[in-house]
Amino acid sequence: MNKQQLVDEIKRLKEEKNAVILAHYYQRAGVQDVADYMGDSLKLSRIAAETDADMIVFCGVHFMAETAKILSPEKTVLLPVAEAGCPMADMVTERKLTAYKEKHPDTLVVCYVNTTAQVKALSDVCVTSSNAEKVIRHYEGEKLLYVPDKNLGTYLKHKYDLDMEVWPGFCCIHNDVTKEEVEFAKSTYPNAEFIVHPECRMEIVEMADFVGSTKGLLEYVSNSDCQEFIIGTEKGIIHQMELANKDKKFHLLSENLACYDMKLTNLEDVYEALKNEQHVIEVEETIREQALKSLNRMFELTDQ
Ligand code: SF4
Structure with missing residues (x-):
């Protein structure tokens, strides 16, 4: 199929299956152009929760599609490329965070949205880069741990003079800027x-x-x-x-500012995802309920 045929088939399948396509701003231009909605990870997840569509094709990376599933458990959420992950999200694991919490029972955990459902489930509140400053100000005076991005965490810690430990994770794309x-x-x-x-x-x-x-x-x-x-x-x-x-x-600024995982998805993948209803995102229900609490706490504090 040429590009136009692919675009036409994607549109036809979308209608047939009552699906919507969501694309993150970091996706390839061709994928952005077939999306029904564009946005950052959280805006897209909110759209996923509000739409009447039965199926969400999430053009982004795994934690984003997972966040959509946490907010919309009744919908089918598809990630066109199963391997599209976020290296930063993988830098904090359930096992290491559990060990930290056992040693520091009085510390509240603030997690960036770039985390797995398991890590969100272990956290007290979630933040995004758009609302982190607003959320974190509610916790001034508390003992905090911020996971996993050391750069955003350090920026917040210094700006608000917080008693906050920062996990040593980073985005390999942004961290490499010189x-x-x-x-x-x-x-x-x-x-x-x-x-x-x-x-x-x-x-x-x-x-x-x-x-x-x-x-x-x-x-x-x-x-x-x-x-x-x-x-x-x-x-x-x-x-x-x-x-x-x-x-x-x-x-x-630099040609190195290209996220390998975000660029894995192309139009063929979107088409295959719709046609074969692949790759379905699932989150175990007890984890989902706990992770939802940290997302809902963020919404309460930001009125989003
Ligand atoms: S740009 Fe960085 S934070 Fe975003 S998905 Fe890629 S590795 Fe993760």
Whole structure:
């Protein structure tokens, strides 16, 4: 099948099966273009919970589809590529977190949404990069552990002077950004604003004109008077920035800002997932109920 035939077949199967396609901003442009909804991981999971569709095709990585399943247990949630995972989410395991909690029974666990259902189930509250600051401020004065992203955790800890331990995990894409890359981009595009995701290291965040989640960065470029930006996050986001801001210029900080797992999914995978109803995400019910508590606590604190 050529690309247009694939797109037509995806549309036909979607209607036949009452399915919706959700795609994260870091997906390939072709996948973004067939999606019914685009967003960050949490926005997509909320959409998954609210839609009348029976089937959700989640174009992203495993923890995202799993979060959708936690919020919508009655729906069929499909992840087009079964191996699409998040290396950072795998840096905190149920076993290690259980051992930590046994040694530190008075510490509250704050987990990033980039975690497995088992880790969410062991946590007191979940956060995303968009709402972490809002959530964490409710816990000022408490003993905290933040898992798994050391960069976002360190950023929050310093900004709010928190009594918070930070797990040593990281996103291998954002963590690899170097000062030299930023200095080079700034000298190449002197009129551009440098905007960055807080999964980058502190020394990089400190060089930025703006720090924000994927959603925050998208909103920032649309609202800013500046016409040119250096983008310090995963390259897939530039497709949506360009669609929404046709008169502005976007320069990717480094070609290394490409998430291997996010780029595993292509149009053929979306088609195969719909046709064969593969790969179905399941979460064991007791884990799901516990994980849902940490997500619901986040929603209570953020009114989302
Ligand atoms: S960009 Fe980083 S945090 Fe996001 S899925 Fe890829 S490895 Fe995980």
